[in-house]
Amino acid sequence: xxxxxxxxxxxxxxxxxxxxxxxxxxGLSIILGTLKFVNFAHGALYLIGTYAGLLLAxxxxxxxxxxxxxxxxxxxxxxxYIPALIIVPFxxxxxxxxxxxWVVEPFKDRPDTDQILxxxxxxxIVQELFRVFFGSxxxxxxxxxxxxxxxxxxxxxxxxxxxxxxxxxxxxxxxxLIVYVLVExxxxxxxxxxxxxxxxxxxxxxxxxxxxxxxxxxxxxxLAGVAGVVxxxxxxxxPTIGNEILVPAFLTVVIGGVGSIAGAVLxxxxxxxTQAILVxxxxxxxxxxxxxxxxxxxxxxxxxxxxxxxxxx
Amino acid sequence: xxxxxxxxxxxxxxxxxxxxDMVGVWAPRGNEVRVVAGTAVVxxxxxxxxxxxxxxxDLLQGYQSLATLILIWGIFxxxxxLLLGYTGLLSFGHAAFWGGAAYTAGVFSQQVSGSPVLxxxxxxxxxxxxxxxxxxxxxxxxxxxxxxxxxxxxQMLFYMSSSPLAFITGGENGFTGVETAELxxxxxxxxxxxxxxxxxxxxxxxxxxxxxTVLCVALAYRILQSPYxxxxxAIRENEQRAEFVGLNVWRYRLMSFILSGLFAGIAGSLFxxxxxxxxxxxxxxxxxGEVVIMTVLGGTxxxxxxxxxAGVYLYVENIVSGGHPFDFIAPFWHLILGLVFVVxxxxxxxxxWGFVRDVRDAVTGGDD
Numbered sequence: 001x002x003x004x005x006x007x008x009x010x011x012x013x014x015x016x017x018x019x020x021x022x023x024x025x026x027g028l029s030i031i032l033g034t035l036k037f038v039n040f041a042h043g044a045l046y047l048i049g050t051y052a053g054l055l056l057a058x059x060x061x062x063x064x065x066x067x068x069x070x071x072x073x074x075x076x077x078x079x080x081y082i083p084a085l086i087i088v089p090f091x092x093x094x095x096x097x098x099x100x101x102w103v104v105e106p107f108k109d110r111p112d113t114d115q116i117l118x119x120x121x122x123x124x125i126v127q128e129l130f131r132v133f134f135g136s137x138x139x140x141x142x143x144x145x146x147x148x149x150x151x152x153x154x155x156x157x158x159x160x161x162x163x164x165x166x167x168x169x170x171x172x173x174x175x176x177l178i179v180y181v182l183v184e185x186x187x188x189x190x191x192x193x194x195x196x197x198x199x200x201x202x203x204x205x206x207x208x209x210x211x212x213x214x215x216x217x218x219x220x221x222x223l224a225g226v227a228g229v230v231x232x233x234x235x236x237x238x239p240t241i242g243n244e245i246l247v248p249a250f251l252t253v254v255i256g257g258v259g260s261i262a263g264a265v266l267x268x269x270x271x272x273x274t275q276a277i278l279v280x281x282x283x284x285x286x287x288x289x290x291x292x293x294x295x296x297x298x299x300x301x302x303x304x305x306x307x308x309x310x311x312x313x
Numbered sequence: 314x315x316x317x318x319x320x321x322x323x324x325x326x327x328x329x330x331x332x333x334d335m336v337g338v339w340a341p342r343g344n345e346v347r348v349v350a351g352t353a354v355v356x357x358x359x360x361x362x363x364x365x366x367x368x369x370x371d372l373l374q375g376y377q378s379l380a381t382l383i384l385i386w387g388i389f390x391x392x393x394x395l396l397l398g399y400t401g402l403l404s405f406g407h408a409a410f411w412g413g414a415a416y417t418a419g420v421f422s423q424q425v426s427g428s429p430v431l432x433x434x435x436x437x438x439x440x441x442x443x444x445x446x447x448x449x450x451x452x453x454x455x456x457x458x459x460x461x462x463x464x465x466x467x468q469m470l471f472y473m474s475s476s477p478l479a480f481i482t483g484g485e486n487g488f489t490g491v492e493t494a495e496l497x498x499x500x501x502x503x504x505x506x507x508x509x510x511x512x513x514x515x516x517x518x519x520x521x522x523x524x525x526t527v528l529c530v531a532l533a534y535r536i537l538q539s540p541y542x543x544x545x546x547a548i549r550e551n552e553q554r555a556e557f558v559g560l561n562v563w564r565y566r567l568m569s570f571i572l573s574g575l576f577a578g579i580a581g582s583l584f585x586x587x588x589x590x591x592x593x594x595x596x597x598x599x600x601x602g603e604v605v606i607m608t609v610l611g612g613t614x615x616x617x618x619x620x621x622x623a624g625v626y627l628y629v630e631n632i633v634s635g636g637h638p639f640d641f642i643a644p645f646w647h648l649i650l651g652l653v654f655v656v657x658x659x660x661x662x663x664x665x666w667g668f669v670r671d672v673r674d675a676v677t678g679g680d681d
Contacts, residue, residue, distance in 0.1 A: 032457075038457045038460075066644070106659075111401075112403075112456050112457050112460075113397070113401070113403040113460075114658060114662070116403055116405075116457065116460055117403070117605070117609060117654075117658050118655060118658045118659065120602065120605070121606075121651055121654040121655035121658060122651075122655060124602075124647070124650075124651035124654070125648060125651040125652060125655065128645075128647045128648035128651055129648060131647070131648075132644060132645060132648055243598075243599075247464060247465065247468050247598065250461050250464070250465075251461070251465055254458065254461055254462075254465075283476075284476035284477045284479075285476075285477055287468075287472035287475075287476075288469055288472045288473050288477060291465050291466070291468060291469030291472065292469065294465055295450065295465070295466070295469070298450075298453070298454070298462065299450065299453070302453055302454055302458075
């Protein structure tokens with residue numbers, strides 16, 4: 001393989017990995033920026049998205065877990081990938097609404113540490129529920145047959161990357177753009193941004209903030225759900241994937257700058273590329289590299305690459 | 314111990330001020346004698362009741378090595394509570410100190426000396442230095458950033474030891490070359506103590522761990538009763554006010570972080586001695602999560618709550634998950650812990666210990 005093909009492969013792999021981080025980080029970031037709520041259960045939403053996508057798209061054979069013991073050897077609707085991709089965001093959106101209503105709302109006035117602790121506990125509960133019902137062994141979530149090979153386009157067909165990865169990048173780009181437009185250029189976004197600045201003033205003007213806030217949380221959750229569906233077929237699916245992806249997702253938010261969508265994109269691309277380049281060169285250092293970058297960014301620019309410096313806590 | 318202050322007061326104050334001061338520094342304060350003696354008595358009876366006493370131990374299904382493990386995690390949780398319960402900082406990276414000390418103790422035993430005391434010293438020293446460095450970096454940002462930063466640094470160490478440093482740590486397989494020697498060169502850790510002590514305490518290992526636990530409880534109690542510990546609580550209650558009074562909040566926080574790293578280091582080293590093996594998972598963030606759960610479950614902001622939390626957690630993890638009397642819930646043990654954890658945060662933020670105290674106050678009618 002010639003050098004430039006290899007370089008493009010690494011680049012695209014990096015962008016695809018970055019895309020998953022971006023989907024999660026944008027959701028985390030807008031939730032953290034507007035609701036000031038720390039969601040350690042964001043990985044659990046990703047997990048729900050992956051399993052929901054798997055069960056909607058395919059029919060799988062269960063080999064362990066309570067469901068299998070109860071006689072469900074085969075499970076899943078087998079609707080295909082496109083319906084799964086459309087339905088899952090709605091499912092996770094509703095989960096997000098429920099979570100905002102029954103978890104975020106009661107913990108709004110409690111200390112940050114309590115918010116972290118309760119969502120951490122919820123993440124464990126979700127993870128263990130999936131473990132109990134579906135077993136801890138990895139389930140096969142194959143990429144759709146129509147997206148397995150390289151795309152049949154001149155030039156791209158010579159690069160050994162499945163079309164699925166291009167779809168991941170494309171879907172992420174479209175969704176992030178939609179969220180960006182929604183926050184920056186609509187009345188809804190205006191209210192949300194004003195609420196971030198000065199919630200008291202906004203409410204004094206007669207605008208109810210609780211409804212936009214719950215929608216923001218739902219959107220963040222839905223993005224995590226999409227990340228689960230598009231990211232699921234790229235890795236083995238088991239109950240721990242949610243908590244594994246949580247840490248890099250959080251770091252993406254922190255190095256990008258909390259509340260900044262552009263920052264989350266920049267952070268995600270930076271992480272994805274670093275990881276892909278290190279995997280191709282010094283693979284032992286691939287994971288360490290992420291954390292080293294995060295540490296350097298935070299020491300040099302504590303507010304994140306595109307974050308605004310805090311005036312007062 | 315309790316007659317020392319009396320002895321000090323009998324000496325002529327004019328001539329031996331410095332001696333009186335020195336004795337005064339070490340003299341017990343407040344309820345210290347009661348707390349330390351009580352801890353010692355409970356720890357002396359615990360393994361017997363847990364693993365050998367007729368009827369009770371059959372009911373509990375406990376065993377000696379679990380009793381030791383509970384104390385080790387108890388020390389870890391106790392130190393963690395200094396940070397979370399008293400200073401109000403939530404770290405998700407304490408696996409770094411636990412794992413760092415565990416690996417250091419392991420490597421030290423292989424390369425230098427297998428003496429348990431020296432292993433603990435080496436592991437703890439490493440953990441303290443690491444806590445200093447990581448605390449210095451993580452405390453640059455407060456609140457949620459602190460939780461995420463500590464988590465990130467600990468994960469970095471996990472990935473470091475999983476591959477780039479695998480030639481030291483053994484990578485995925487963990488560190489297997491632990492060579493523990495006899496305690497003080499004479500007492501093999503796995504053998505039983507003589508006569509009635511053997512019946513009560515069981516092995517030398519337990520005696521060693523229990524002694525360190527008592528010392529840790531005494532140290533923690535002393536810190537918390539001192540003006541220094543008072544400052545920790547002041548920072549937890551109102552950081553700004555503490556700052557305005559003229560306290561250097563950042564420095565106190567760093568010291569609190571280092572102190573909790575010290576306890577984590579002691580516990581991590583003991584964990585290596587106990588298991589004669591260091592799993593890679595000791596660096597993973599689930600270890601940090603476990604100590605968080607233990608501390609919150611037992612009760613933050615109390616001395617004994619976290620130790621009880623460690624006991625409950627390990628009991629569920631090792632006994633309830635094993636089946637027999639708990640067949641019907643065994644596969645769900647982790648789920649149940651998660652549920653209980655969420656309920657505790659939601660409804661009883663003061664944990665088991667706080668709940669016990671509330672019940673006691675309700676019964677006695679006093680608020681002491």
